Structure formats: C-alpha cells, structure tokens
Amino acid sequence: MKSFVNVNPKSLDEAVAVLDRARAQGKKAALAGGGSDLLGMLKDHLVQPDLVVNLKSISGLEGVHREGERVRIGALTTLDEIARHPLLVERYAALAQAAGLAASPQIRNVGTLGGNVNQRPWCHYFRQGFPCFKNGGKMCYAVAGENQFHALFGGGPAFIVHPSDTAPALVALEAEFKVMGPSGAKIIPAEKYFILPREDVLRENVLGENEILAEVILPAAPSGLRSTYLKIRDRQAWDHAIVSIGAALEWEGGRCRKARLVLGGVAPIPWRVPNAERLLEGKSLGEALARQVAEAALAGAQPLAKNGYKVPLAKATVRRAVLSLLPAA
Amino acid sequence: MGFETTRRDFIRNTGWGIASAAAVSGLDIHGPLLRAEPIEVPSVAPTSRIRLTVNQRPYALGVEDRWTLAEVLRDHLGLTGTKVACDRGECGACTVLLEGRAVYACSYLAVWADGKEVLTVEGLAQGEQLDPLQEAFIEHDGPQCGFCTSGQLMAARALLNQVPEPTPPQVREGLAGNLCRCSNYNRYVEAVLAAAGKEGRHGK
Numbered sequence: 001m002k003s004f005v006n007v008n009p010k011s012l013d014e015a016v017a018v019l020d021r022a023r024a025q026g027k028k029a030a031l032a033g034g035g036s037d038l039l040g041m042l043k044d045h046l047v048q049p050d051l052v053v054n055l056k057s058i059s060g061l062e063g064v065h066r067e068g069e070r071v072r073i074g075a076l077t078t079l080d081e082i083a084r085h086p087l088l089v090e091r092y093a094a095l096a097q098a099a100g101l102a103a104s105p106q107i108r109n110v111g112t113l114g115g116n117v118n119q120r121p122w123c124h125y126f127r128q129g130f131p132c133f134k135n136g137g138k139m140c141y142a143v144a145g146e147n148q149f150h151a152l153f154g155g156g157p158a159f160i161v162h163p164s165d166t167a168p169a170l171v172a173l174e175a176e177f178k179v180m181g182p183s184g185a186k187i188i189p190a191e192k193y194f195i196l197p198r199e200d201v202l203r204e205n206v207l208g209e210n211e212i213l214a215e216v217i218l219p220a221a222p223s224g225l226r227s228t229y230l231k232i233r234d235r236q237a238w239d240h241a242i243v244s245i246g247a248a249l250e251w252e253g254g255r256c257r258k259a260r261l262v263l264g265g266v267a268p269i270p271w272r273v274p275n276a277e278r279l280l281e282g283k284s285l286g287e288a289l290a291r292q293v294a295e296a297a298l299a300g301a302q303p304l305a306k307n308g309y310k311v312p313l314a315k316a317t318v319r320r321a322v323l324s325l326l327p328a329a
Numbered sequence: 330m331g332f333e334t335t336r337r338d339f340i341r342n343t344g345w346g347i348a349s350a351a352a353v354s355g356l357d358i359h360g361p362l363l364r365a366e367p368i369e370v371p372s373v374a375p376t377s378r379i380r381l382t383v384n385q386r387p388y389a390l391g392v393e394d395r396w397t398l399a400e401v402l403r404d405h406l407g408l409t410g411t412k413v414a415c416d417r418g419e420c421g422a423c424t425v426l427l428e429g430r431a432v433y434a435c436s437y438l439a440v441w442a443d444g445k446e447v448l449t450v451e452g453l454a455q456g457e458q459l460d461p462l463q464e465a466f467i468e469h470d471g472p473q474c475g476f477c478t479s480g481q482l483m484a485a486r487a488l489l490n491q492v493p494e495p496t497p498p499q500v501r502e503g504l505a506g507n508l509c510r511c512s513n514y515n516r517y518v519e520a521v522l523a524a525a526g527k528e529g530r531h532g533k
Binding site for chain 2: 001002003004005006008032035036039040042043052054056080103104105106107109110237238
C-alpha cells in the first residue's frame with residue numbers, strides 16, 4: 001500500500017484539529033477505528049490518505065455507560081463488547097444481536113461500533129476498483145451487471161446497499177449520534193445520519209471530512225420494549241446481510257403501542273418502513289397481521305434483474321421478526 | 330544482488346529495523362532485544378518506533394507506519410508460523426492473539442500494536458510440551474494442507490481462554506472467522522472439543 005503517516009491523537013479535539021489541518025493543507029486523512037475496513041481499502045488503493053488518524057489512541061472513546069435511563073456507547077467500543085454487554089443484551093437486544101452477527105470473531109474483537117456504522121459499501125464493483133459512482137466515476141456497474149446483492153429501495157444513481165448490521169438496529173432503537181467537529185459537538189438522530197446516493201453519491205452519511213462520530217446514545221428503554229435483529233446470509237457466518245431487519249416494538253396490555261421496523265441489505269441506507277409500522281400500532285399481533293405487515297414493508301420494492309429473490313426473503317424476515325417480539329403472555 | 334538472493338536475505342542485507350540489524354550482527358533475533366534506542370529504519374516511507382512483546386519476548390522495533398502486524402511478525406521477526414493468504418481480513422490464516430484476543434494480523438497496523446502483547450503460533454508450545462490444542466489437532470487429523478492451521482489454532486486458543494468448555498455451536502462460532510480450503514472443518518471442531526475436555530480434566 002502507499003505510504004502514510006500514522007497519527008496517534010490523545011483527545012477528540014486533537015483528532016479534529018489534525019483533520020482540520022490536513023484539509024487546510026490539501027492533504028487527505030482517513031480515520032481508523034478498528035481499522036479492518038480501512039486496511040482493505042488501503043491495500044486495494046481505493047483510498048490513498050496522507051494521514052491515518054488512529055482513534056484507538058484516544059482514551060475514553062470506548063465503553064458502555066449508563067446515564068440516568070439513557071445509555072451512552074463510545075464509538076470505539078468493540079462489537080464483541082456490545083454483543084456481550086448484559087445491559088444491552090437485556091434492554092437493547094436488537095443492537096447486541098446485530099453486533100454479535102457482524103463479520104467474524106476476529107473482526108468483532110477489533111471492529112468498533114463507529115467503524116461498523118461508517119464502513120464503506122461492500123459492492124464488489126466498488127471494492128474491486130471499478131470506476132463507478134462510489135469511486136468517483138460516472139456509472140453504476142450493478143444496474144446492467146451482477147446485482148444479486150443490490151438495492152430494492154432508494155437506489156440511483158448508485159445501487160449499493162448499506163452494509164452495517166448495527167445501523168438498522170440503532171435506527172430501530174431511536175439512537176442518536178454525537179458527532180465532534182471543529183465547532184464542537186452536535187447530536188444527530190440515527191435516522192437522519194445516513195444519506196441516499198441521490199443526495200451525495202460519494203458518501204453514505206452526513207459526517208464531514210473534519211468530523212468524527214464520537215458516541216452513540218440510546219434513549220431510555222420504556223417498559224414493554226422488545227427488540228430484535230434478524231440477519232439472512234448466504235453462509236451462516238462471516239457474511240454481509242442479504243436482507244436483515246432491526247425491529248423494536250413497544251407493548252402495552254397486549255397491544256403494540258409503537259413500532260419501528262428498519263430493513264438492512266435492501267437500500268443504500270437503513271430502510272425504515274413506516275407504512276408497515278402503522279399497521280402494527282394499536283393492534284394485537286397474530287399470524288395474519290404479521291403477513292400484512294410484511295407485505296406493507298416490501299410494497300414499492302423495485303428489484304433489479306437479479307435481486308428479485310430478496311423480496312419474498314425480506315417479507316419472511318419481517319414476519320418472523322415481528323412474531324418473535326410478541327409480548328410474554 | 331543476484332536473482333538467487335532470497336527475499337529474507339534481501340531484508341537482512343538492507344538492514345530494515347532492529348530485528349534485521351540484529352540478524353546481520355549475529356544476534357539471535359528470537360531472543361530478547363531490549364535496546365533503548367532502536368536503529369533507525371532506512372526508508373523513504375514514514376516510520377515509527379514501537380515496542381512489542383511477542384511470545385513473552387520484548388522487542389524494540391523501527392517499523393514503517395504502513396506495515397501490518399503480520400508483515401512485521403513474518404518478514405522482520407522471522408515468525409513465519411503466522412500465515413498470510415487473503416491479506417484482507419477474510420480467511421483467518423494470520424490470526425494471532427493481541428492482548429489475549431484473536432485478531433487478523435494482516436488487518437492491524439504494527440504501529441497500533443505499540444506496547445501490546447502478541448501471541449503467535451510459535452508461542453503456543455511450552456518448550457517440547459505441545460499445547461493441548463496442538464496435540465488434539467494432530468490426533469484428530471485437523472490439518473490437511475496445513476496452511477490455515479496456525480490461524481485455526483490461535484482462534485481456538487482464544488476461544489478456550491474465554492470459554493474453557495464450549496459447546497459444539499460455540500466452537501463453530503469461534504472458528505467462523507477461519508477458512509479451510511481443504512474443508513476439514515468437522516475435524517477442527519472435534520479437535521477443539523477434545524482439547525477442551527482434556528484441559529478441563531487436567532485443570533489447565
């Protein structure tokens with residue numbers, strides 16, 4: 001890989017200053033959380049930064065902390081820690097399950113929540129360096145090419161799917177992201193963090209060149225909240241989701257008070273399906289309603305030539321997810 | 330320099346880093362290297378000085394910032410038991426323990442490992458005494474071509490350190506990040522379960 005300088009900032013402010021200075025000097029900087037995704041991109045010359053900013057050198061960016069009824073998770077917390085954390089497993093199951101289903105044990109040991117959320121797409125055209133939209137080119141090779149793993153919703157001009165497992169779970173759980181930049185911290189709802197290719201084809205989120213995702217904040221988990229993350233893969237380990245769902249349902253007296261259903265693997269962003277959510281709200285749940293919810297969730301899907309199989313797969317996944325969240329009798 | 334020169338000779342002769350410098354001066358590069366001032370790395374690429382403990386031996390090293398931990402272990406410390414196959418964090422052949430956790434050494438920069446402890450497959454046996462996992466791998470014919478074996482061993486070691494008596498699904502999950510092109514997965518899982526049973530009986 002091309003050479004670069006590794007920088008070990010001691011604080012978030014210092015890291016932001018490094019990014020800011022690099023930008024002012026016309027140098028490219030890349031952020032490394034666990035670094036697994038970045039190193040692959042460096043080796044394949046998809047990014048060629050002058051500086052690699054190693055966020056692992058900043059103390060206090062990792063860990064799961066209770067703050068009143070909320071939970072703050074440092075962006076450098078490893079996926080393995082999140083998958084095993086008793087508070088997350090109990091109250092925010094969708095997130096713990098998503099983290100535990102990501103990648104492989106080795107990746108989860110170094111891979112961070114921030115890195116999982118911010119990882120670049122895994123479209124094979126993009127990763128193999130085709131001059132596609134995501135690589136700064138002028139076409140999406142998947143449109144007329146191999147598009148088995150591409151988007152059903154929100155595609156155009158690029159048809160990538162967002163690869164993160166934790167992102168749909170975080171949107172379903174109504175998490176907020178704390179982003180640090182030159183003018184301090186700002187809070188962005190997870191749902192507003194991700195952007196479609198038609199907004200900016202070179203990015204998957206709103207994070208600026210001199211900004212760092214510092215923390216994920218989970219709101220209080222109300223009584224009656226049940227959540228889950230289901231992931232469908234080609235092989236049962238070490239693979240990205242063909243389709244997945246982060247689902248969070250709040251129950252009261254046997255009826256669903258509030259529903260959040262967010263699909264993964266089907267769109268360039270975690271794909272919320274409000275029409276399906278509304279069908280659940282105020283109702284008690286049975287097999288018939290679960291099927292209606294699944295139909296509603298996939299209504300409007302626009303398959304490409306080779307990814308139509310995802311539609312029935314996603315419907316079944318939605319149905320299974322909501323039925324698995326039935327309140328304890 | 331003729332074409333017969335091996336890559337390792339080349340590295341030695343160009344004297345990259347303290348380990349290769351030590352080899353030139355006749356020091357045992359596998360022995361403790363505790364120099365306060367490591368030799369500068371003659372390189373046009375940006376470099377850093379790091380300290381690593383590998384298999385309980387301390388090293389002070391000059392490394393290029395872009396070198397992966399796998400490159401440093403193999404090419405500069407001579408610890409070629411750690412294999413590199415995909416070099417993209419997908420196959421697991423390069424698995425080592427970093428601070429006790431299984432990681433892909435190909436996907437972690439050596440500079441990020443500064444001050445940390447690394448265990449490679451060379452550090453598993455205690456002298457002539459093989460690790461129970463190594464013995465079980467032999468007994469159960471785990472390795473076929475053998476290329477993935479050191480990575481499988483290290484992933485299994487990390488698993489048993491964390492879960493001394495795993496269930497078969499836990500073993501399969503623990504080895505999920507390691508590919509075997511000979512597809513000898515069932516034997517590997519059997520071997521890990523057998524080693525776990527032995528370790529349990531002998532109270533390791």
